[in-house]
Amino acid sequence: MSNLTNYSDEIFKCIRCGACRAVCPTFGEELSEISVARGRMALIEAVMGGELALTDAFEKAVFNCAMCGACKAGCPSGVDVPAVIEAARAELVDKKRSEGLVRFLARKSLKDKKSLDRAFSLMALGRAAYGPLAATPLAKYLPYQYEDFRRNFPKIPRKPLSSRIPPVSRIRGAKGTVLFYAGCVINYVYPEIGVAAVKVLNHAGYDVVFVKEELCCGKPLLSLGETEAFRSVAEKNVALLSGVEADYIVSACPTCSLTLKEDYNTILPDSDKAAALGAKVRDINEFLLHETDFITRLDAAEMVITYHDPCHLAHGMGVKKEPRELLDAATLGGLVEMNEASRCCGFGGSFSFLNYELSGRIAGRKVKNIVKTGAPAVVTACPGCMMHLSDALRQSGADVVAFHTLQIYEKAIKK
């Protein structure tokens, strides 16, 4: 990663056709060439050719990309835009020493398990105090001024997933063992999704191992251009997870899956362990449909839902039909498609923290598409999307609830 010059071939592949304009969520809102993959590639090329300095405007163009990968998935030349943008961000960090609160916090808190636990328990406290404080004149003294105070953060529970499930959940006559990788959002914000995952995986016939010491997958660091910090996290996770005997590594967060599967390989090209690990990674929907007979073991109930494709799942891993098939079965044909189901919800991890206003406009378009279906629930396969959609739906006043696919599957196995 990093070292932008390694990406000159990738950038040269861009034939400037403009196809990315149709799918790029930031372009859809900004309607400006600097906010679309094509323009970003052109700017990065100009920087590499010495025609453009690392100006603030350049920094903004490179950082207001949601890293959704929709451009890459639809690009005739297959330009790996997110990888090029990650490299450009690393270059900025390297040469321009860009610093900011989000970056600082990410570097400090994601580096090891202790810091991670501490960060999230602080956040739990902060979350409890933030709302009331934000409504007072003291608001302007609060940290995190990047944020719009309208944002609804979910309550962060006191007990993360790691203190709710055992290291091993066995069943009788298991067909094999999966390692469940939770990732931060599920571990700290939505542990109930992790609990559901274990139940569902057991029901599908697999023993489930959970490594309490797992670290954040590191994607936020990579997105922020913090290459070295990312490498260190990747090394630790590879060592930790490779030590576990399991047939598959399954995650319910597509961002984590994609990072474990691809980015660890890229940053640790000589590590056989990283390669072996990557080969075992599956998104949980993909796993349930292809490797188990879970779909035949459902005790389905009628429910009308619509489905939102998480970017890293649909564009990053090409998994689109699996969750739909499972959901349709679990709701007895209750799945109604929304318009632009695979268009980004605007979350994009650190993107939504650095560009909340833009990310909110992207979410607004998504909310409109959701509401138009008339479904009372939107289901997605990513805890990040779920968090962002919940926020946007609440702000819009829409009477729609966001769920993770696993919460629907869990309902369909309760007898």
Next chain:
Amino acid sequence: MEYAARERIPVTPRGAGTGLSGGCVPAAGGIVVSTERLNRIIDIDPADLIAVVEPGVITASLHSASEALGLFYPPDPGSCAFCTLGGNIAENAGGLRGLKYGVTRDYVMALDVVLPDGRTFQAGSRTRKNVTGYDMARLFTGSEGTLGFITGAVLKLIVLPEAKAGFLAAFDTLEAASEAVLAIIKSGITPSTLEIMDSVTLKAVASFSGRNDLDYGALLLIEVDGHEEDVARQSGKLLDALKNSGAKELRQARDAAEQEEIWTARRSALTALARISPSVILEDATVPRKEMTSMVRAIRSVAGKYGLLIGTFGHAGDGNLHPTIITDLRIEENKNKVKAAVGEIFEAALSLGGTLSGEHGIGIMKSSYMESELGAAGVEAMRAVKDAFDPQGIMNPGKIFV
């Protein structure tokens, strides 16, 4: 425009920047005026059968807005999901449905125009008939932004055909496929779409999408549309024509999903070719339908002569082929080869009674070949038109004319 005229600053209109001849590149510097935010569909009138639009509307948005009302705007350039109607009008863009439904020109009824000196007028009207003086709307259509700025358009709509059917026919050679095209037209039907792909393109698509059912010399992809009964009748005639011209394999899409599958192969043609090597040069030479076989041979011999990989696909029904050169332009030697090859492809097209460009325009890429098609008098006549509108030469300078 008034300001630019006073200060003699060049102005280049820009839609989505998807043009394939360099039209929106500010060749002489100056001001680039983007229509990005002029993107409203102002009205769709089902009684007058027209759409009133701003120039920055994305072509596909007009498709979906009119189809929702049972109406149809046929021009569908391959880029319709991301190019603008203003750009389509300025380039007189074609598309896949050209054979039966014509090109953008056939749907332009009126244009709001800003002249290079800042004055404005409406060329044409909301009426289907209009012979009040010269047909200025047509003149501005395909003018590549060199005569004035289009700020609004009235476009003709038709009623959405009720049914369609899709077919795929495979042939041993590209020549055989080209001959089948003639047989189809002679059988008395006009398919809405009639596309061709050669073996180079098919191989690329096969390896790109992991398909193993594309190992042919050439493929025709055909769609007929109309009333339900009419579609059945056309389909029968089409199948006969294809069988008689030696199609090795024939498939009819049984449902929308299969139809989609057929078109995915065509839509991924450019994508698949582009993945082979970093540079793609997409040409647009067009010949009378009857000469397509000769044109195909000429392209092949050019490819052989310069050792270039050229994939050919395109709108066979219109004789509008897109020979696509796949290369790496970072290597100096390739640049020269491509230049020579493109020149010879143009020469071949002209000698067969064809044209330099069927739908992509002249822009900066083909201006040096203008005289070979039009002759000195032809270029001068066009130049006189340009000078009449834009005596200062500030409107998209450097385009069309050398």
